[in-house]
Amino acid sequence: MISVPFDDRDGVIWLDGAFVPWRDARLHVLSHGLHYGGGIFEGIRVYDGRPFKPVEHFQRFHDSARELNFRIPFSAAELDGAMRETLRQQGIADGYVRPVAWRGSEQISVSGAGTSVHVAIAAWEWPHVFAGDAHSRGIRLHTSRWRRPSPATAPVQAKAASLYNICTLARDEAEAAGCDDALLLDFRGYLAEATGANLFLVIDGALHTPTADTFLNGITRQTVLSLAKDLGISAHERHIQPGELRRADEVFLTGTAYEVQPVRAADGHSFEIGSVTTMLSKAYTDLTRSGQGHGGPRRPG
Ligand SMILES: Cc1ncc(COP(=O)(O)O)c(C=O)c1O
Known part of the structure; x- marks a missing residue:
């Protein structure tokens, strides 16, 4: 489902310390980040005007950059201020914030030395990852042939744009198979996660x-x-073997964008949306709407 393209919307985007009209927030085609994958990002959810866990997200933003050997030229406090001003100017109460950072266009060479670092923050309204009633009915997963790499191969704890190439391949494959999302194993063959969310199984009432x-x-x-x-x-x-999915009564995914997302089937095996999933989903909803864990002012404006 393609909505209005993301480069053709009204409003403003914070780019390298100043607000620019949404359509002018561009980067050069010879940016290092585009050619060699030197980019990281974050996703922050906003509930009733309050960003949820912003301290943790901006900490991870800085940590991800460090994993890729570059430094974000703005402090967490500056980024938090920029995010809140973006939300205010965009008038967003319930939505999603996307901070992103990438290496600039000083050189076309694998070496990242001497490249500038650019940072942008955009925000938009975004109710759910999956369209229609999939959030409440549960989604269907398809185990991918693509696997999460070893920490010796890739900076696996960084929210690095380059790592999402694996997720795009897996997600496209899952959708072609008539499913909503992919389930990825890790390089050893253990269950890992979905393309943008972590995995939980409920077996005999335990997580x-x-x-x-x-x-x-x-x-x-x-x-x-x-x-x-x-x-x-x-x-x-x-470490969980893929075969253990068959023992699970309930399965769900967790993520900033997904929240607590029930799974109703994986590779043809069905799960119920049972009491543990329902209880945790409700607890998460209550927490995100409670004002706890948000930090900073209550509402933009
Ligand atoms: C690949 C991947 N795994 C897991 C997650 C869940 O992380 P979080 O709960 O911090 O959003 C995300 C989303 O950020 C993700 O993109």
Whole structure:
């Protein structure tokens, strides 16, 4: 489903310290970030005018840049201020914020030495990742032939644009197979995650989630694990074989954009949207709308 193209919208985008008209927020075709993948990004959800977990997201933004050997030329506080002013100018109460940073066009060479670093923040209204009632009915996953790489091969804890190429290949393959999203194994063959979200299985009432040693330890994943603890649901972080999916009664994904997303089938095997998923989904919804964990002012403007 393609909506209005993202380069042809009204409003403003914060670019390298100043606001520019939305359509003018461009980069040069000879940017290092485009050719060699020197780019990182974040995704932050806004609820009732309040960004959720902004401190954690801007910390990861800086950490991701460091993993790729570059430095963001703005502090977390400056980025937070720019995000809130973007939300105010765009008049967004419920939506999504996309900070992005990339290496500039000083040289076309694999070496990143001497490249400038550019940063932009854009925000838009965005209710759900999956269209229609998929969020409540559950989505269907397709296990991909593409795998998450080893930490010896790629900076797996960075939210690096280059790593999303694997996700695009897997997602396109899943959609071609009539599914909503892909499930990726890691380089060893253990269950890893979906293309933009972490994975949870419910087996005999307990949570089981893959150890985050080859993929992002998502901020939502950590939030859900802490909610589970508060609710007295036992949780196990461990290496999980793909065959264990057949033992799961419930399966769900977690992510900033996905929130707690029930899965109703994977590779033809069906799951219920049961009490554990429902309880955690409600707890997450309550938390994100409660004002806790947001930091900073309540509302733009
Ligand atoms: C590949 C991938 N895994 C996991 C996640 C979940 O991370 P978070 O909960 O921090 O959004 C995301 C989204 O950011 C992602 O893109």
